[in-house]
Amino acid sequence: MAEKPIISIEKVIKNYPVGGKEFRALKDITLSINKGEFAGIVGPSGSGKTTLLNIIGSLDVPTQGEAHVLDKNIAELSHNEAAKLRNYNIGFIFQVFNLLPVYTVFENVEFALLLQKNTVEQRRKAVYDALEWVGLQDHANKRPDKLSGGESQRVAIARAMVKRPKILLADEPTANLDSENAHGILKTMKMLNKELQTTFLFSTHDEKVMGYLDRTIHLRDGALEKDIIENKTTSV
Amino acid sequence: MKLALKLAFKNLWGAGTRTVLNVLVLSFSFVIIILLNSIMDGWDQQAQKDSIVWEFGEGHLLHKQYDPLDSFTILDGHGPIPKNQLGITPILVYQATIYPQGRMKGIVLKGIDSNQTILELPIEKVKTSEAKFPVIIGKRLAESAKLNKGDEVQIRWRDKNGTYDANTLTIVDVFDSNVPNIDNGQIWMDIKTLWKMTDLNQEASFFVADKNYKAEALPLWRFKSQEALLKQLKDLINQKKTGQAIIYLLLMAIALLAVFDTQILSIFRRQKEIGTYIALGMTRSRVVRLFTIEGSMYSILALIVGSIYGIPFFMYLAQVGFAVPPADQKMGIAIAEVIFPIYGIKLVLSTILLVVISATIVSYLPARKIAKLNPVLALKGKQQ
Ligand SMILES: Nc1ncnc2c1ncn2[C@@H]1O[C@H](COP(=O)(O)OP(=O)(O)OP(=O)(O)O)[C@@H](O)[C@H]1O
Ligand SMILES: [Mg+2]
Numbered sequence: 001m002a003e004k005p006i007i008s009i010e011k012v013i014k015n016y017p018v019g020g021k022e023f024r025a026l027k028d029i030t031l032s033i034n035k036g037e038f039a040g041i042v043g044p045s046g047s048g049k050t051t052l053l054n055i056i057g058s059l060d061v062p063t064q065g066e067a068h069v070l071d072k073n074i075a076e077l078s079h080n081e082a083a084k085l086r087n088y089n090i091g092f093i094f095q096v097f098n099l100l101p102v103y104t105v106f107e108n109v110e111f112a113l114l115l116q117k118n119t120v121e122q123r124r125k126a127v128y129d130a131l132e133w134v135g136l137q138d139h140a141n142k143r144p145d146k147l148s149g150g151e152s153q154r155v156a157i158a159r160a161m162v163k164r165p166k167i168l169l170a171d172e173p174t175a176n177l178d179s180e181n182a183h184g185i186l187k188t189m190k191m192l193n194k195e196l197q198t199t200f201l202f203s204t205h206d207e208k209v210m211g212y213l214d215r216t217i218h219l220r221d222g223a224l225e226k227d228i229i230e231n232k233t234t235s236v
Numbered sequence: 237m238k239l240a241l242k243l244a245f246k247n248l249w250g251a252g253t254r255t256v257l258n259v260l261v262l263s264f265s266f267v268i269i270i271l272l273n274s275i276m277d278g279w280d281q282q283a284q285k286d287s288i289v290w291e292f293g294e295g296h297l298l299h300k301q302y303d304p305l306d307s308f309t310i311l312d313g314h315g316p317i318p319k320n321q322l323g324i325t326p327i328l329v330y331q332a333t334i335y336p337q338g339r340m341k342g343i344v345l346k347g348i349d350s351n352q353t354i355l356e357l358p359i360e361k362v363k364t365s366e367a368k369f370p371v372i373i374g375k376r377l378a379e380s381a382k383l384n385k386g387d388e389v390q391i392r393w394r395d396k397n398g399t400y401d402a403n404t405l406t407i408v409d410v411f412d413s414n415v416p417n418i419d420n421g422q423i424w425m426d427i428k429t430l431w432k433m434t435d436l437n438q439e440a441s442f443f444v445a446d447k448n449y450k451a452e453a454l455p456l457w458r459f460k461s462q463e464a465l466l467k468q469l470k471d472l473i474n475q476k477k478t479g480q481a482i483i484y485l486l487l488m489a490i491a492l493l494a495v496f497d498t499q500i501l502s503i504f505r506r507q508k509e510i511g512t513y514i515a516l517g518m519t520r521s522r523v524v525r526l527f528t529i530e531g532s533m534y535s536i537l538a539l540i541v542g543s544i545y546g547i548p549f550f551m552y553l554a555q556v557g558f559a560v561p562p563a564d565q566k567m568g569i570a571i572a573e574v575i576f577p578i579y580g581i582k583l584v585l586s587t588i589l590l591v592v593i594s595a596t597i598v599s600y601l602p603a604r605k606i607a608k609l610n611p612v613l614a615l616k617g618k619q620q
Contacts, residue, residue, distance in 0.1 A: 093516045100512065102246045102250030115239070
């Protein structure tokens with residue numbers, strides 16, 4: 001299968017200005033991820049996981065090097081093009097859920113579709129499909145503050161998946177969940193990965209998450225340390 | 237736009253008390269602006285009507301040397317009544333001094349034909365009086381000189397040769413007019429009586445024109461049309477309006493400040509939400525628009541809330557009128573004891589536009605900042 005990688009990172013460097021100096025958060029990262037992978041960036045706190053995920057998600061741009069996502073050079077996208085890429089093709093899941101508090105579960109999930117051109121009926125169906133994937137059909141009219149942590153993260157998954165994105169980026173999705181809920185949402189995501197062929201990319205240092213991953217990309221101090229694909233270690 | 241409206245409404249609804257407060261303050265601005273201006277407009281219209289029937293008629297034909305605003309011009313500002321000029325009622329103005337209760341008081345005598353019909357002035361009352369010098373005065377002079385109907389008062393004046401003369405006036409009527417210009421410091425009598433007193437037979441200082449008047453070039457006289465006379469009145473009322481504008485502009489400034497403040501605070505507190513919108517694929521300019529619409533929505537809600545309590549109040553006021561405090565009655569402009577406000581379409585629409593546009597501007601200014609926000613930091617909830 002010589003398909004083009006869905007994500008391809010080449011010699012990416014990311015510097016942050018800190019106290020007049022430049023702090024290098026990513027050091028010459030090169031890697032590629034293929035369609036349908038269930039992969040994770042792992043590493044200790046401060047190793048650059050979120051930074052890398054944000055660049056892939058077009059929320060940030062590399063200082064040097066190139067990041068191509070779905071054949072698009074992240075650094076060359078305009079604000080509007082990046083917004084469109086995220087709206088149609090990239091789903092985000094955050095550690096702290098980030099549900100919109102004044103909207104119901106249904107409305108939270110519906111949100112991304114409102115930015116697209118869909119009919120009310122199409123949206124309704126898509127939202128209920130997504131809620132069914134995460135087992136929350138009966139909670140559609142609740143407000144986020146009435147949900148447990150596990151339920152909130154499920155809503156976040158439904159919200160990210162409702163538009164059937166090509167890529168789902170999950171930044172420490174289990175960090176605020178107990179073990180049972182963590183396993184629950186991981187199973188759900190694994191299922192969605194199989195069913196919808198969505199490419200999943202996690203950032204995590206949670207052992208539970210790593211148990212589900214087909215591939216772990218290890219970062220340390222902003223550098224790629226090792227890349228383990230289904231127990232085959234690729235040295236860097 | 238529809239999405240933004242829906243989101244804005246939900247967010248405002250979710251904000252609770254703060255929304256209620258902003259909307260209330262803003263709705264006060266609406267109501268006060270309309271209230272004050274409608275009263276001024278009602279006053280304006282009433283004053284115009286009163287001034288026409290009591291003072292202006294269809295215009296004034298003034299002696300070239302006579303200036304109603306300058307009492308020094310009274311002495312020379314009169315001349316013979318022009319022959320063959322139709323549609324004018326002559327008025328002769330003359331200075332004199334009266335001595336009510338022994339106090340000295342300078343006044344202006346005004347003589348007018350006692351058969352005139354152009355002005356509302358009840359000068360015909362002098363015709364039925366037996367007194368030698370029957371006169372009428374307005375309620376304002378009556379009050380300030382403590383004179384009542386039936387009273388007699390000593391008067392002294394100089395005839396045209398400068399010789400002092402004295403006699404006794406009899407007040408046969410005190411009239412009640414909203415127009416202070418024909419009342420304050422003035423005593424009205426039959427022009428024939430005044431001609432006799434002053435030896436200025438067939439002379440006048442100015443004329444009040446009626447519908448039959450046709451403008452003709454007269455060397456001694458200049459015509460001031462009704463519009464020109466009303467314009468002075470309008471200017472005075474507009475001046476007052478400007479003064480009042482300070483009151484509601486201040487109130488509006490407070491309301492807008494509250495909206496502005498809420499916007500700043502909500503952008504500060506809702507960083508994560510903004511980051512989430514962007515992560516979900518909203519463009520930054522769309523988020524700016526969302527927050528701007530949220531702010532201008534305050535003015536829309538204020539309009540609705542203001543209508544709920546404002547419209548019944550305005551309707552009530554249109555029925556009973558607005559009682560003018562006695563102090564305001566002493567101003568130099570025609571003013572009634574009760575003013576009935578006038579709610580013009582122009583007033584209402586321009587008020588709505590003023591409030592909605594300014595609320596939108598103060599909402600947009602802080603929201604602009606969102607366009608420069610770094611979504612990564614916003615998602616972390618970091619203040620930027
Ligand atoms: N905006 C920024 N300005 C300056 N330094 C930053 C910024 N964002 C991240 N960093 C730094 O870059 C490094 C990598 O940060 P990043 O958030 O990517 O780490 P992480 O691996 O996600 O850590 P964690 O597991 O704690 O989330 C850290 O040392 C962090 O302090
Ligand atoms: Mg992180």
